[in-house]
Structures are given as C-alpha cells and as structure tokens.
Amino acid sequence: MSQAAIKTETVHNPDQIQKQLKNLRDDFPILSRKINGRELVYLDNAASTQLPKQVIETVSAYHEFHHSNVHRGVHTLSQEATDLYEEAREQIRSFINAPSLKEVIITSGTTDAINLVSRCYGEPRFGKGDVILVSNMEHHANIVPWHMLAEKTGAEMKVIPITDEGSIDMDAYRALLGPDVKMVAVNHISNALGTINPVKEITDLAHKAGAVVMIDGAQAVGHELVDVQALNCDFYAFSGHKMHGPTGIGILYGKEELLKEMKPNRGGGDMILSVSFGEITYAGLPAKFEAGTPPIAQAIGLGAAAKYLSGLDRDLMYQHEQNLLKYATDKLSSVPGLRIIGTSPEKTSIVSFVLDGVHPHDIGTILDENGVAVRTGHHCAQPVMERYNVPATTRASMAFYNTFSEIDALYDSLLKVNELFDVNQPN
Amino acid sequence: MLTSRTKNLYQELILEHNKKPRNYRVPETSSHQAKGHNPLCGDKLDVYLSVDEESSTISDVSFIGDGCAISKASASIMTTMVKGKSVEEAQSLFKMFHDMTTGKETDVTEDQIPSRLRVFAGVKDLPARVKCATLAWHTLDAALQGEEKISTE
Numbered sequence: 001m002s003q004a005a006i007k008t009e010t011v012h013n014p015d016q017i018q019k020q021l022k023n024l025r026d027d028f029p030i031l032s033r034k035i036n037g038r039e040l041v042y043l044d045n046a047a048s049t050q051l052p053k054q055v056i057e058t059v060s061a062y063h064e065f066h067h068s069n070v071h072r073g074v075h076t077l078s079q080e081a082t083d084l085y086e087e088a089r090e091q092i093r094s095f096i097n098a099p100s101l102k103e104v105i106i107t108s109g110t111t112d113a114i115n116l117v118s119r120c121y122g123e124p125r126f127g128k129g130d131v132i133l134v135s136n137m138e139h140h141a142n143i144v145p146w147h148m149l150a151e152k153t154g155a156e157m158k159v160i161p162i163t164d165e166g167s168i169d170m171d172a173y174r175a176l177l178g179p180d181v182k183m184v185a186v187n188h189i190s191n192a193l194g195t196i197n198p199v200k201e202i203t204d205l206a207h208k209a210g211a212v213v214m215i216d217g218a219q220a221v222g223h224e225l226v227d228v229q230a231l232n233c234d235f236y237a238f239s240g241h242k243m244h245g246p247t248g249i250g251i252l253y254g255k256e257e258l259l260k261e262m263k264p265n266r267g268g269g270d271m272i273l274s275v276s277f278g279e280i281t282y283a284g285l286p287a288k289f290e291a292g293t294p295p296i297a298q299a300i301g302l303g304a305a306a307k308y309l310s311g312l313d314r315d316l317m318y319q320h321e322q323n324l325l326k327y328a329t330d331k332l333s334s335v336p337g338l339r340i341i342g343t344s345p346e347k348t349s350i351v352s353f354v355l356d357g358v359h360p361h362d363i364g365t366i367l368d369e370n371g372v373a374v375r376t377g378h379h380c381a382q383p384v385m386e387r388y389n390v391p392a393t394t395r396a397s398m399a400f401y402n403t404f405s406e407i408d409a410l411y412d413s414l415l416k417v418n419e420l421f422d423v424n425q426p427n
Numbered sequence: 428m429l430t431s432r433t434k435n436l437y438q439e440l441i442l443e444h445n446k447k448p449r450n451y452r453v454p455e456t457s458s459h460q461a462k463g464h465n466p467l468c469g470d471k472l473d474v475y476l477s478v479d480e481e482s483s484t485i486s487d488v489s490f491i492g493d494g495c496a497i498s499k500a501s502a503s504i505m506t507t508m509v510k511g512k513s514v515e516e517a518q519s520l521f522k523m524f525h526d527m528t529t530g531k532e533t534d535v536t537e538d539q540i541p542s543r544l545r546v547f548a549g550v551k552d553l554p555a556r557v558k559c560a561t562l563a564w565h566t567l568d569a570a571l572q573g574e575e576k577i578s579t580e
Contacts, residue, residue, distance in 0.1 A: 359496060421442060
C-alpha cells in the first residue's frame with residue numbers, strides 16, 4: 001500500500017494536500033490510459049469509481065490460487081475461499097462500524113439491497129393508511145422499489161420537497177412526519193446534485209415519529225466516513241463499485257432485531273438449516289438473505305477496497321475533495337452560459353451543470369474527444385431534473401485521485417464547446 | 428484543439444440546423460403524427476405530417492421537441508428531405524439513413540446518398556449517438572405506420 005496519504009503532519013494548503021495524495025494515482029493503473037490520444041481525465045466517479053491495483057490483484061489472486069465454492073466443501077480450496085469471503089465481510093463490517101457480522105448482508109448492489117428491504121420488511125408490514133417518505137432528490141433505485149411496494153400494499157408514497165439550492169426542506173419533512181409514516185427512505189448523498197444530507201438528524205426525527213429509516217449510501221461510502229452506529233439508521237445500503245471495488249457487489253446493513261424478524265427474500269442453497277419436503281428451517285443471519293452461490297470474488301474485492309480506503313488518511317482525502325469541489329465550482333462558474341444545478345452548502349465533490357444553448361449529450365461527446373469523461377443525462381433521477389426544469393445535466397464528479405489540472409482540462413474543453421457551437425461568446 | 432472526429436460529427440450544416448431548425452412548428456392540421464422518445468437521453472420529438480391520400484405524397488411535415496444538436500439537426504434536415512416526396516420515397520430515405528448511421532453494409536454507394544444525409548455518417552463511429560441521429564426518422568416512420576408513440580430503447 002502506498003504510504004503517501006498516511007498522516008504525518010497537518011497540512012492546510014490545497015496544493016500541498018494534492019501533492020501528498022498524488023502518489024496514490026499510481027495505485028490506479030487505468031488513470032494512465034490515453035483516450036483519443038489524450039490523457040484520460042476521469043470525472044465520472046459518481047457513476048463508478050476506478051479500482052486500485054490492490055483490489056485488482058486481490059481479486060486476481062483469488063481466481064488464480066483460492067477459487068472454489070464457499071460454505072460447502074471440506075477440501076482445502078473451499079475452506080480458503082470461505083475464509084477469504086468471511087474475512088471480506090469482516091473488513092466491510094469494520095469499514096462501516098457495524099456492531100455485528102450478522103448485520104452485514106452481501107447483495108448484488110444498492111438497488112438489490114433496497115429492494116430486499118422493500119420486499120422483506122415493507123411488504124408484510126405495510127398497508128392502507130401507511131406512508132413511505134422519500135425525498136425529491138432520490139435516485140430511481142430509492143423510488144421505484146417503494147412505488148412498487150405502495151402499489152402492492154396500498155401504502156402511500158409521499159415526497160419530501162427540496163429547496164432551490166438542493167437541500168432537503170427540513171421544515172417540510174418535520175411537517176410530513178406523523179404516526180402514519182412507517183418508512184423514511186433518503187440518500188446520504190445525492191448523485192445528481194452532490195448534496196450531503198443531514199442523515200443523522202433525519203433518522204432521529206423519523207425514530208421519534210416511530211418510523212424506520214433506510215439510507216441509500218451509494219454515493220457516500222467512497223467519500224464520507226460512514227458509521228452506522230453513530231447514524232443509528234435501521235438500514236444502510238451501498239455498492240462496491242462506488243468505493244473503488246468491483247461491480248455486482250453491494251451491502252445491506254440492517255439492525256439485527258429487524259433482520260431477524262424478516263423472512264428471506266429468495267430461497268435456495270446456503271440459506272437453510274434443514275430441508276425436507278414437509279418443513280424448511282431457515283439459516284440464521286446473514287446466511288438467511290444470501291441464497292445460492294454468492295458473488296465470492298466480488299465480495300473479496302469489496303473487502304480489499306474497504307481495507308485500501310481504511311489504510312489511507314480519509315480526512316486528508318476528504319479535504320482534497322472539498323478543495324477540488326471549491327476549485328471546480330469557481331472555475332466552472334466563470335464559463336460563459338454555465339449554470340450549476342445543486343448549490344447546497346453541504347456538498348460532496350459533484351458539480352452538475354447546464355450550458356446555455358448546448359445539450360449535455362453534445363457536451364459529453366466533445367469532452368470525450370478531449371479525453372474528459374463526464375456523465376450526461378438524467379442520472380437516473382428524473383424527479384430531480386423535473387424539479388429544476390431541465391431535461392438533463394452534465395455532471396463532473398471527483399474522487400481523491402483527481403487533480404486541479406484535470407479541472408482545468410474540463411474548463412478548457414467547455415470553452416471549446418462554446419466556441420464550436422458559437423454560443424455564449426463575448427460580444 | 429478540436430479533433431477531426433469532432434469536426435466530422437459537428438459539421439457546419441448540423442450546427443446550422445441545430446441553431447435554426449427548419450419546419451419547427453405545430454401545424455394547424457395534420458393527417459399523421461407521432462411522439463418519439465429516447466429514454467436514455469431524454470430526447471423528445473413530435474413529428475407531424477400531412478399526407479395527400481390520393482397521391483400518397485407528403486405535402487407538409489414539421490416537428491417540435493427537445494434534444495441534442497444531432498437529434499435536432501437530423502429532424503430539421505429530415506423535414507427538408509421528405510417534403511413533397513411520396514411515402515414510399517420517404518421510407519426508402521429512412522432505410523438509407525438508418526443503414527448509413529448504423530454502419531450496415533449495403534449496395535448503396537456513398538455518392539448515392541444525398542449530401543445532406545451524408546453529414547451524419549460520422550455517428551456510426553459513436554454508438555451512443557446513433558439513436559440521436561435516427562430518432563426523428565423512427566418517429567416519422569411510426570407516424571406513417573399509424574403508431575402514435577415510439578421509443579428508441
């Protein structure tokens with residue numbers, strides 16, 4: 001592991017912080033790729049983060065030396081695979097400070113995890129007259145499962161409004177909370193706006209009203225120190241590929257007392273204690289929710305990603321990302337015709353914007369020609385786009401390995417977009 | 428510096444039609460119309476046609492909608508191409524355009540393709556943008572077939 005970000009002394013100067021983190025770029029082989037003959041400028045971290053060689057090598061070594069099925073055979077490889085898989089669960093548990101391994105359910109991703117809660121917690125418990133609250137800035141993954149649940153059970157989904165700057169309207173939230181609210185589902189960080197939500201406060205208020213809280217942490221785990229005990233939320237979901245791990249893997253953290261009462265979502269091998277055609281006894285936690293052969297290599301990869309991040313100076317990384325956010329916000333604001341969507345005072349390193357007279361997809365194509373990778377579109381958050389009355393935005397999302405000069409490259413490319421389209425030019 | 432691929436895609440004609448789309452209006456009357464939607468991009472287009480039943484000729488065609496430069500310019504250029512043509516001719520232009528933008532090998536040689544359509548040849552190298560270029564044509568086709576909605580998912 002690179003020692004570059006291990007804390008030695010407190011530094012405040014943005015350039016100095018960047019210098020301290022710069023060696024970490026060497027951990028990410030893909031960052032030295034060329035795209036269309038240019039250096040890759042990867043600013044699409046909110047869609048998916050890149051993998052350090054520590055993760056790539058761990059997954060590769062598993063396939064080369066230890067692969068077999070888990071929790072089954074008595075032979076050496078099966079035992080090794082099982083040990084590595086369960087070791088990964090422990091690394092992930094420690095990463096989010098979950099009290100128990102029983103509370104760390106391995107899923108295929110955030111979407112899978114939220115669907116699990118909707119089906120296994122909501123479906124048997126919710127009915128007519130019950131309310132599910134979601135915010136106006138949710139990703140479709142934290143809207144559609146609740147919509148489906150409402151349709152099935154007769155419960156009602158209500159929307160917590162957001163302010164013009166893109167923060168949750170806390171007064172409106174308080175007003176919506178009542179004895180009928182059974183579930184509050186919000187994201188920790190908005191993928192479309194970058195807003196960091198006050199999830200601790202949201203959770204406390206929900207609990208006072210007697211509601212259970214589901215937090216979509218997909219955008220948070222790669223940037224924030226997440227402590228599920230401090231948050232005291234009931235469920236917390238996240239994905240491996242948003243925190244420098246592989247795709248196809250995610251986690252559902254749930255409080256043991258709730259998970260224990262829930263029926264399994266899928267039936268199959270590995271989630272039972274005993275099966276006869278007359279009677280089935282389910283396994284305990286977490287196996288009850290992990291039917292079938294799990295994504296073993298991906299879980300081991302996610303464990304390696306958690307270990308990688310835990311070994312770094314997360315405070316310093318956070319500071320650098322905040323510096324990048326400030327730099328990008330200032331710099332992009334000076335591009336003629338550009339308007340930033342999402343200006344909450346509490347933001348992660350995401351800048352979503354529109355440019356007068358140019359559609360985001362044209363921006364995306366031209367930026368790609370310059371090696372700059374951004375996301376364009378509705379970001380699977382159409383209600384947010386509607387809220388701001390824009391069909392789509394362009395989104396630059398930074399990780400700790402990004403640099404100020406990469407923001408300059410984005411800025412230069414945007415000026416070229418204006419030039420090509422002959423818009424937003426000085427008179 | 429803009430690369431040649433960008434310049435090849437965003438040719439002067441495309442940029443010009445994007446800025447000043449032709450036949451961009453809702454007509455008072457129409458015989459056929461359809462809504463086109465590209466859910467991936469959020470691009471939306473409405474295409475309106477007046478087809479003379481006896482001669483099977485497109486006497487008027489127009490569109491409105493939101494979309495990127497490629498989809499808007501393609502719609503605009505399409506309207507200028509099919510106005511006054513027979514339904515059959517419009518459909519064969521659609522096929523020609525579709526084959527060109529998706530890189531399908533055909534007997535049609537480059538010089539047989541009208542130059543106004545040829546400006547879109549660059550999208551075949553950008554798979555993510557093919558649907559932008561073909562949305563208007565798919566919508567036109569749907570309108571002619573009597574379908575009211577088309578989604579290019």
